Amino acid sequence: MGGNTLKGSKSMIGDMKTTKTGQFISRTPQTKFPSLPFGIETGFNSKKRISTMSTPHLLSAKVSFAHVTAALMLAVVWVAAGQGTQAQDQPKLATTAEKPSEDLGVSDEEFKTRSRSLFDGRILAGFEGDASWFRIEDESIVAGRLDQPIPKNQFLATSEKFDNFEFRAEIRMRGEGRNAGIQFRSRRPKKSDDVPPHEMIGYQADAGYSAERSIWGALYDESRRRRMLQLPEPPFEVEWKQPAAGQGTANKTSEQADQDSQSATPEQTDRPEQTDWVKMRIVCHGPRIQISLNGVQTVDYIETEEGIPQVGVIALQIHSGKPAEAWYRNLRILGLD
Numbered sequence: 001m002g003g004n005t006l007k008g009s010k011s012m013i014g015d016m017k018t019t020k021t022g023q024f025i026s027r028t029p030q031t032k033f034p035s036l037p038f039g040i041e042t043g044f045n046s047k048k049r050i051s052t053m054s055t056p057h058l059l060s061a062k063v064s065f066a067h068v069t070a071a072l073m074l075a076v077v078w079v080a081a082g083q084g085t086q087a088q089d090q091p092k093l094a095t096t097a098e099k100p101s102e103d104l105g106v107s108d109e110e111f112k113t114r115s116r117s118l119f120d121g122r123i124l125a126g127f128e129g130d131a132s133w134f135r136i137e138d139e140s141i142v143a144g145r146l147d148q149p150i151p152k153n154q155f156l157a158t159s160e161k162f163d164n165f166e167f168r169a170e171i172r173m174r175g176e177g178r179n180a181g182i183q184f185r186s187r188r189p190k191k192s193d194d195v196p197p198h199e200m201i202g203y204q205a206d207a208g209y210s211a212e213r214s215i216w217g218a219l220y221d222e223s224r225r226r227r228m229l230q231l232p233e234p235p236f237e238v239e240w241k242q243p244a245a246g247q248g249t250a251n252k253t254s255e256q257a258d259q260d261s262q263s264a265t266p267e268q269t270d271r272p273e274q275t276d277w278v279k280m281r282i283v284c285h286g287p288r289i290q291i292s293l294n295g296v297q298t299v300d301y302i303e304t305e306e307g308i309p310q311v312g313v314i315a316l317q318i319h320s321g322k323p324a325e326a327w328y329r330n331l332r333i334l335g336l337d
Contacts, residue, residue: 104290105166105283106334115168115334118158118314129156130198133318140329144318146175155183155200157315164336167282167314170329171207174274177324179208179215183222183315184282195223202312203229205282205291205299207326208319214238216278217291217298224308232298240273277329285336286310 105111118126121139133154135142144150162184173180186202189195201223206215214235220228281292287310291299303310314333318326 103283104285104288104336105281106336111166111168111332111334115166115332118331118333119329121329124156126159127156128159129315130154134316137327138329140327141316141331142325142327143180143316144175144177144323144325146323146325149322150177150318150320150324152196152198152320154198154318155315157183157186157188157200158313161311161313162284162333162335163311164285165283166334166336167332169280169331170277171280172275172277172327173208173324174327175324176322177208177319179206179210179319179321179324180326181206181208181220181317181319182280182282182328183313183317185284185309185312186222186315187309187312189223193223199223200315200317202309203289204317205280207278207280217280217293217296219289219291219299219301230299230301236293236296236298238275238278240275242273283336284310 106114119141122136124134124136124141133144133150134156141156143154143156167182167184169182171180171182181204183200183202183204186200186204189197189199189201193201195201199222202221204220204222206218206220208215214237215228215231216236216238217232218228219230279294281290283290287303289299289301289303290297316326316328318324
């Protein structure tokens with residue numbers, strides 16, 4: 001398939017306005033206080049000095065103190081009033097707008113009617129990657145292996161590029177590695193990127209665990225900023241279970257699983273855990289990205305950094321590490337205007 005791009009609107013969504021705050025300088029008028037009478041001190045020994053003065057001087061001192069007190073009180077009131085006026089005149093700082101909660105995608109019924117499949121369940125037409133790490137089983141794309149460690153990240157990428165879209169898929173994981181994800185708006189590295197050719201550069205909707213913490217539904221920037229852009233809080237937990245012994249496929253009936261369990265060897269019964277199928281939904285429109293798992297939104301992100309592409313391929317990942325498999329099925333996409 002060619003490198004056609006789903007065309008979509010490039011309009012900015014969720015623009016936020018900011019307000020600059022002016023700088024104010026207030027001048028407090030100089031208040032001229034009455035001078036203290038001779039012989040009056042403002043200190044520990046002032047009482048002793050006052051007691052030695054004659055009565056007329058003492059009266060004058062009392063009056064002067066009253067004047068001083070009144071003047072001080074007036075000055076305090078004036079300054080307070082001036083500051084209050086300044087505070088009223090000063091514009092308020094703009095607060096960060098609450099994160100928009102509207103859904104950028106379409107209804108389940110519209111998606112079912114209008115979307116198209118990226119994988120027919122039989123051949124990997126329209127994909128490129130290392131065939132030794134990807135296979136087809138039970139109409140699913142299986143990334144990774146359970147019989148050996150995975151030495152480096154592996155990606156199976158579409159040849160087609162997408163810009164504004166809604167993408168849906170189902171994922172389940174097996175093995176000890178438990179780290180995978182779906183790349184989007186991504187690309188293969190160029191020689192000038194100083195990134196290994198097997199890698200991808202772009203956004204990734206994560207699946208699995210990292211350092212014993214669930215990263216299901218997180219948004220990671222692969223081989224570019226190399227950091228989490230948004231992490232669900234609290235973590236999105238996915239139930240793990242021990243598969244029936246001998247279960248090599250994802251769609252066996254309970255009767256088939258029981259038969260496999262009875263005929264399994266000890267090595268087969270000691271298999272790593274696996275998850276049930278998890279429904280992942282990725283919606284991109286302009287600078288905004290939403291990720292949901294099983295109908296629960298885990299990411300609502302607005303890209304603010306300039307120069308980040310809003311178009312690219314979609315790729316399925318299995319992370320380097322211990323033996324593991326990531327199963328992907330029902331890959332469908334719908335272009336958004």
